[in-house]
Amino acid sequence: MNSVAVVTGGASGLGLAVVNRFVEEGFAVAIVDISEEKGAVMAKQLSDQGKNVYFFHADVSKQENAKQVANRIKQELGSIDILVNAAGIIHRTKSVDLTEEKLKKLLDINLNGTVFMSQAVQPHMSLSGGGAIVNFGSMLAHYGSKNLLAYAASKGAVIQITKCLAVDWAQFNIRVNAVSPGYIETPLASGATQNPVFRERVLSKTPQNRFGTPDEVAVAIHFLCSKDASFITGVDLPIDGGLLAGDPSLFPPAS
Numbered sequence: 001m002n003s004v005a006v007v008t009g010g011a012s013g014l015g016l017a018v019v020n021r022f023v024e025e026g027f028a029v030a031i032v033d034i035s036e037e038k039g040a041v042m043a044k045q046l047s048d049q050g051k052n053v054y055f056f057h058a059d060v061s062k063q064e065n066a067k068q069v070a071n072r073i074k075q076e077l078g079s080i081d082i083l084v085n086a087a088g089i090i091h092r093t094k095s096v097d098l099t100e101e102k103l104k105k106l107l108d109i110n111l112n113g114t115v116f117m118s119q120a121v122q123p124h125m126s127l128s129g130g131g132a133i134v135n136f137g138s139m140l141a142h143y144g145s146k147n148l149l150a151y152a153a154s155k156g157a158v159i160q161i162t163k164c165l166a167v168d169w170a171q172f173n174i175r176v177n178a179v180s181p182g183y184i185e186t187p188l189a190s191g192a193t194q195n196p197v198f199r200e201r202v203l204s205k206t207p208q209n210r211f212g213t214p215d216e217v218a219v220a221i222h223f224l225c226s227k228d229a230s231f232i233t234g235v236d237l238p239i240d241g242g243l244l245a246g247d248p249s250l251f252p253p254a255s
């Protein structure tokens, strides 16, 4: 039987790239997404090509929903070996205008959803001898920012969740890591990557002078979940073309 990878937010963007990567590596993949429309279409397209992909509708921000969907996946696909928590949203607003409703909604999905899905798979992974979880941080877990207070707070918390679960669940042979992508061209980041002025500004501050591709993120996640990463747990891997390493535009040319 194939190993099973569960990818939340797998209907779009980086989650979808992760789905494709794990399918190519021979996994059965469960897409867990709140968008029934996108998720079902994606899973059908891939399974029509003979790929082992299944759609499970769930809102990861609801603890009971997360538990139920993990139980269904275990029952229908036989095991849960990998969890990638890619479901997430972004909200741009001035800090002073951030409403209670928007702040709660964002934390419910990005932060609570990561906790709830991890809790939901833990018993299944433990019973089968272990597993690997990868969470989505962001460069905004590390950088302060204007207009992204809620998002940055949620991603900072995801890094701490990653470390806490890595410490806690090593006893079950479950490794927990995070990735922190910089600017990757997906629908979520299009507000930044499609704006010509902003685009140029970001590129000038990125040592590799380009945006990343979803597959460059997916490959790194596959590595973190693989046996090759068997002694790696509790880390946060930036995938950002050097953005967090330093700003090349701050330094004058060599004399």
Ligand SMILES: NC(=O)c1ccc[n+]([C@@H]2O[C@H](COP(=O)([O-])OP(=O)(O)OC[C@H]3O[C@@H](n4cnc5c(N)ncnc54)[C@H](O)[C@@H]3O)[C@@H](O)[C@H]2O)c1
Residues within 6 Å of the ligand: 008, 009, 010, 011, 012, 013, 014, 015, 016, 032, 033, 034, 035, 038, 058, 059, 060, 061, 085, 086, 087, 088, 089, 109, 113, 136, 137, 138, 139, 180, 181, 182, 183, 184, 185, 186, 187, 188, 189
């Ligand atoms: N794109 C980037 O540049 C970038 C950079 C850093 C981090 N990230 C993070 O990567 C992750 C994926 O981002 P993306 O760019 O692929 O976004 P995306 O908008 O393309 O995909 C997000 C997916 O999550 C799903 N989703 C939203 N709320 C959900 C819920 N409550 N329950 C289940 N599914 C839900 C959406 O339906 C969608 O399919 C996010 O956590 C994001 O914060 C993205």
